Amino acid sequence: MIRVELPAHLRTLARVGGEVSIEVDGPVTLRSVLDALEATYPVLRGTIRDHGTLKRRAFLRFFACEQDLSHQPPDEALPPPVASGAEPFLIIGALAGG
Amino acid sequence: MSGVRLLVGTRKGAFIMTADGKRDKWTISEPHFGGWELYHLKASPANPNRLYASQTSGWFGQIMQRSDDGGKTWEPIGNKFEYATVPGTHQWYDGTPHPWEFKRVWHIEPSLTDPDTVFAGVEDAALFRTTDAGQTWQEMPGLREHGSGSRWQPGAGGLCLHTIVLDPSNPQRMFIAISAAGAFRTDDGGKSWTPINQGLRSPHIPDPTADVGHCVHRIAMHRSRPQTLFMQKHWDVMRTDDAGNSWREVSGNLPTDFGFPIDVHAHEPETIFVVPIKSDSEHYPPEGKLRVYRSRTGGNEWEPLTNGLPQRDCYVNVLRDAMAVDSLDSCGVYFGTTGGQVYASPDGGEHWSAIARDLPAVLSVEVQTLATA
Numbered sequence: 146m147i148r149v150e151l152p153a154h155l156r157t158l159a160r161v162g163g164e165v166s167i168e169v170d171g172p173v174t175l176r177s178v179l180d181a182l183e184a185t186y187p188v189l190r191g192t193i194r195d196h197g198t199l200k201r202r203a204f205l206r207f208f209a210c211e212q213d214l215s216h217q218p219p220d221e222a223l224p225p226p227v228a229s230g231a232e233p234f235l236i237i238g239a240l241a242g243g
Numbered sequence: 244m245s246g247v248r249l250l251v252g253t254r255k256g257a258f259i260m261t262a263d264g265k266r267d268k269w270t271i272s273e274p275h276f277g278g279w280e281l282y283h284l285k286a287s288p289a290n291p292n293r294l295y296a297s298q299t300s301g302w303f304g305q306i307m308q309r310s311d312d313g314g315k316t317w318e319p320i321g322n323k324f325e326y327a328t329v330p331g332t333h334q335w336y337d338g339t340p341h342p343w344e345f346k347r348v349w350h351i352e353p354s355l356t357d358p359d360t361v362f363a364g365v366e367d368a369a370l371f372r373t374t375d376a377g378q379t380w381q382e383m384p385g386l387r388e389h390g391s392g393s394r395w396q397p398g399a400g401g402l403c404l405h406t407i408v409l410d411p412s413n414p415q416r417m418f419i420a421i422s423a424a425g426a427f428r429t430d431d432g433g434k435s436w437t438p439i440n441q442g443l444r445s446p447h448i449p450d451p452t453a454d455v456g457h458c459v460h461r462i463a464m465h466r467s468r469p470q471t472l473f474m475q476k477h478w479d480v481m482r483t484d485d486a487g488n489s490w491r492e493v494s495g496n497l498p499t500d501f502g503f504p505i506d507v508h509a510h511e512p513e514t515i516f517v518v519p520i521k522s523d524s525e526h527y528p529p530e531g532k533l534r535v536y537r538s539r540t541g542g543n544e545w546e547p548l549t550n551g552l553p554q555r556d557c558y559v560n561v562l563r564d565a566m567a568v569d570s571l572d573s574c575g576v577y578f579g580t581t582g583g584q585v586y587a588s589p590d591g592g593e594h595w596s597a598i599a600r601d602l603p604a605v606l607s608v609e610v611q612t613l614a615t616a
Contacts, residue, residue, distance in 0.1 A: 190322070205302060238302045
């Protein structure tokens, strides 16, 4: 199971309380994790990645294992502790605005 | 017992305010979608419990919501707004070509007859429609592909399609307005569009009388006279009596003819309301006095309505979608401010009171007249 931590507004939208766990088939990458997340919670489609281009929305970042993975290629493997479930994959909203 | 329900969209959520027909005691809901920008909420005229809401965020993009119980509970619906054809470019603020990009839904206009059909005006300017209660949205590309799109340019708020007016006498006809492109009309259900800006004069564009490029802020119609439209332009209050083929200015004795909202009395098609704002560079009322101006002559002759409105030290704005009228016998008029106040008049503007004082900045106000409160 992959552990994913969502920003507060997306937790509300997805109607989940805290960290979520999702199944990922095959290699654990940004793309496969986000695909699985959106398949489990369809309401999140378009809120993390653009519907058409699947590009990360500008004010969101992806962190895990004390690394910023936001600019990692979508099909590159995520750190092993994320794949094993030892560490969560963090989706972070930028600290901006009022 | 009749009643009213206000749908108030703000910078930090939506609020639903209810009152009975007297409209003197109001209940305000807890915030819906707290922390999100609610650009607009609107009810289906065909089913008053069916509401739609546009929920947006600079972080998380566009969400659409639907309620089937008058706003008590909501369900997210489709949020995929993709242009039907290659979007092309419009003018950027500096006059250079800029690619069309979807940003948000500014205005929701449910069909007059079918609760599952809704039109949505979006930024960057385009018109979308759903016929399945919001599960899917399709662009009506005839507007964006009208041919003048490369000359459209964003106003300060973006290149937004913010006004959709449906003709109750002709389901094939509708009017829309875009900042800053102008007003357009379709007579074939949205397949083709005609710019209807003849008579507008906008000194801020190279050709002040061009067919497109005008910063129209709002259009309003009385359903008994669908040939007559009233317009609050960036500057100037205008009217047409031939469905937009020609406009004439009716600013008359207004202290300033800059402003955003305009609305028509529910029972008096020649009675209109505007909120004059000092200028496009200041965006607050002249002299610090919040005044609604009413014309009972379809324009030109205006009177200030001030009873119950702050007449000193008031520097709020009233945005284009933030005024509405109910259809009770004594027509109620409502508007919200960027300072978070919602003002109501149960008597056509004679007397006002603040029915909410401390909401987030108000983006939109709609009102439903209900058979029961």
